[in-house]
Amino acid sequence: MERLTPMLKVRDLVLRFGGVTALNGVSFDVGHGELFAIIGPNGAGKTSIFNCLNGVYRPQEGTIELAGAPLTGKSPAAIASLGVARTFQNLGLFQHLSLIDNLMLGRHHLMSTGMLSGMLWWGRAKREEIAHRSAVESIIELLELESYRRMPAGLLPYGVAKRAELGRALAMEPTLLLLDEPVAGMNLEETEDMARYITEVRRQLPVTMILVEHDMGLVMDLASRVLVLDFGVVIATGEPAEVQENPQVIEAYLGGAA
Numbered sequence: 725m726e727r728l729t730p731m732l733k734v735r736d737l738v739l740r741f742g743g744v745t746a747l748n749g750v751s752f753d754v755g756h757g758e759l760f761a762i763i764g765p766n767g768a769g770k771t772s773i774f775n776c777l778n779g780v781y782r783p784q785e786g787t788i789e790l791a792g793a794p795l796t797g798k799s800p801a802a803i804a805s806l807g808v809a810r811t812f813q814n815l816g817l818f819q820h821l822s823l824i825d826n827l828m829l830g831r832h833h834l835m836s837t838g839m840l841s842g843m844l845w846w847g848r849a850k851r852e853e854i855a856h857r858s859a860v861e862s863i864i865e866l867l868e869l870e871s872y873r874r875m876p877a878g879l880l881p882y883g884v885a886k887r888a889e890l891g892r893a894l895a896m897e898p899t900l901l902l903l904d905e906p907v908a909g910m911n912l913e914e915t916e917d918m919a920r921y922i923t924e925v926r927r928q929l930p931v932t933m934i935l936v937e938h939d940m941g942l943v944m945d946l947a948s949r950v951l952v953l954d955f956g957v958v959i960a961t962g963e964p965a966e967v968q969e970n971p972q973v974i975e976a977y978l979g980g981a982a
């Protein structure tokens with residue numbers, strides 16, 4: 725029975741900023757274990773959907789349910805503790821901290837308060853630290869970040885920093901992972917690498933993913949289903965091949981040029 729409840733159920737979201745309607749009646753479901761992609765031109769409202777899902781924005785209308793429980797109206801911290809993690813379109817790493825410390829910080833909501841204060845670990849807290857370190861090490865291994873673990877995040881090559889950002893989100897042990905333009909600014913080789921890591925994460929970890937992308941190419945390879953957004957409105961939802969042939973989608977991407 726539980727399998728029939730979608731992981732995420734979004735209904736009729738409306739989000740306005742003054743006179744701008746960023747989202748206008750957005751509805752979709754994401755199934756357990758899916759890699760669901762949201763694509764659309766710049767300004768379509770993709771990041772706004774993420775900000776509604778993680779509680780940073782409060783939509784004026786609509787509902788969001790995670791595994792049957794309402795998320796709408798909850799704080800970002802409460803939503804994170806329910807297992808929703810995100811990466812940022814622009815890097816969300818602490819530049820002066822090492823990669824490994826950034827990943828450790830990703831786990832802060834799983835840690836007891838005593839451990840957080842001061843980042844100095846004594847006695848009982850030491851055992852907790854070891855458990856967290858080992859969880860972080862397995863993520864480092866999965867994403868092949870071993871040789872960068874001590875490097876300050878600010879010195880990581882761009883493609884590696886984007887991967888570290890994925891690692892930071894995974895360190896939260898999310899059940900729902902929101903990836904905001906994970907290949908933005910990457911060259912072809914870095915993009916292919918990232919696609920491979922996302923596939924590997926999906927194979928090894930029990931995590932449902934929503935991927936926001938400006939670029940269609942990556943999405944078509946990775947996604948189980950795709951939602952196309954244009955000016956805050958859903959213009960198509962379906963399997964990648966089917967969405968790609970939709971005339972409205974082609975129009976939104978090629979505009980007057982077609």
Ligand SMILES: Nc1ncnc2c1ncn2[C@@H]1O[C@H](COP(=O)(O)OP(=O)(O)O)[C@@H](O)[C@H]1O
Nearest residue numbers: 741744746764765766767768769770771772773
């Ligand atoms: N905090 C904000 N204040 C005012 N307008 C915003 C804010 N966030 C997003 N918008 C507007 O909402 C629309 C959708 O933006 P966004 O969700 O960032 O699009 P995308 O991620 O698809 O490029 C844009 O018109 C943008 O200017």
Ligand SMILES: [Mg+2]
Nearest residue numbers: 770771772813
């Ligand atoms: Mg965006």
